[in-house]
Amino acid sequence: TYIISDDYHLLICYKYFVTEVDNAAKMAVKKISAQRFLPFCAFVATFTIVMTILVCSTDMRTRRYHRLLNLSLESDFQNVAQEDPQLIAFIREHHLRPPPRLHSKRVNLDVEAIPEIGELFGWKKGGVFVEGGAYRHNSSSETEWLERALQWRGLLIQPDPQDFRLLLSRNRTRSHAANVCLSPTPNPKQVSFREVPKNVSDPQLTKVHCFPLYSLLLAYNTTTIDFLSLKAEKAELQVLKTLPFSRVRIKVISVLNPPDDKQYGNSLLVRLMRLLSVHGYKLNRYASINNRWVFVCSRGYSGCSALRVNQ
Known part of the structure; x- marks a missing residue:
């Protein structure tokens, strides 16, 4: 009976150890994945900012062009x-x-x-x-x-x-x-x-x-x-x-x-x-x-x- 009880406790300890190791491994994988994903997130954020600025700048130039074009076509610059x-x-x-x-x-x-x-x-x-x-x-x-x-x-x-x-x-x-x-x-x-x-x-x-x-x-x-x-x-x-x-x-x-x-x-x-x-x-x-x-x-x-x- 004593031997069986000792083996049982050993089995419980082993399962707990395996569970903790598995959790630690999963956390490490998540951490590594996050570290690998961080540059990608930074790239996406930078790309989004640059494209937003480019679109706004292009829109401003387009509006300015149409304003000048309308000026030339509608008023003929007379005034x-x-x-x-x-x-x-x-x-x-x-x-x-x-x-x-x-x-x-x-x-x-x-x-x-x-x-x-x-x-x-x-x-x-x-x-x-x-x-x-x-x-x-x-x-x-x-x-x-x-x-x-x-x-x-x-x-x-x-x-x-x-x-x-x-x-x-x-x-x-x-x-x-x-x-x-x-x-x-x-x-x-x-x-x-x-x-x-x-x-x-x-x-x-x-x-x-x-x-x-x-x-x-x-x-x-x-x-x-x-x-x-x-x-x-x-x-x-x-x-x-x-x-x-x-x-x-x-x-x-x-x-x-x-x-x-x-x-x-x-x-x-x-x-x-x-x-x-x-x-x-x-x-x-x-x-x-x-x-x-x-x-x-x-x-x-x-x-x-x-x-x-x-x-």
């Missing part, structure tokens, strides 16, 4: 000030084309009056230009030589779709381009260009945005310019009137002298001289760049401004 941040962002995001890649194939340089324009700027390197009406009606561009020979950079503006395609074919690797027109008012507008495709008798109308010159300068992120060249279909005077000269610095302004209308040209020259002289510019009668009038800032690179010119 928007030329320095409005939304307008500047719209131009920068949807109308400014960056320069082509550096390895793009270059075309032959065909520029007239190279010595005159080089001498006008003292053969300065690394200048900045803005050319309105670049490659107008298959014409040459005086800024192309500045870019190629003297490493200038700048902004090329051409509203006509056909002329803009010619502009792009020139592979200007240091120039941004904009297929827009210069507004004759301080507010944006929209115009239609009559485009005549080859082998098509009926012309097509293409809508093009017109932005104030100052808005384009802000979108290009510069208000200090060495050379401003304007060929704006007889709207040069109106375009210049929209400029807040107290906020920009322009060394030289070139305006196309219309060769087909001498009477209009003489009248335009008088009005240009009257406007620009107030802002410190003088007509350089000795400079001749492809039938253009050249106005030089009398204060040099310090900038011409209606608020800073000694009368």
Whole structure:
């Protein structure tokens, strides 16, 4: 009886020991599983946070895009000030084309009056230009030589779709381009260009945005310019009137002298001289760049401004 009782107690102790070992093993397995699962939980949490931020950011950008798009389609920007941040962002995001890649194939340089324009700027390197009406009606561009020979950079503006395609074919690797027109008012507008495709008798109308010159300068992120060249279909005077000269610095302004209308040209020259002289510019009668009038800032690179010119 004694032996049986001892074996019974031994069996009970053994079962208790086995149970405790089993429980300890299960707890250890759970602990190890939890430790292994912890990095996965951290990954899921991090991924969720990142995706939430990304979705919110994308939603904000989408709302901003639609707000800008609605502004362009519904109001046509007619009541928007030329320095409005939304307008500047719209131009920068949807109308400014960056320069082509550096390895793009270059075309032959065909520029007239190279010595005159080089001498006008003292053969300065690394200048900045803005050319309105670049490659107008298959014409040459005086800024192309500045870019190629003297490493200038700048902004090329051409509203006509056909002329803009010619502009792009020139592979200007240091120039941004904009297929827009210069507004004759301080507010944006929209115009239609009559485009005549080859082998098509009926012309097509293409809508093009017109932005104030100052808005384009802000979108290009510069208000200090060495050379401003304007060929704006007889709207040069109106375009210049929209400029807040107290906020920009322009060394030289070139305006196309219309060769087909001498009477209009003489009248335009008088009005240009009257406007620009107030802002410190003088007509350089000795400079001749492809039938253009050249106005030089009398204060040099310090900038011409209606608020800073000694009368």
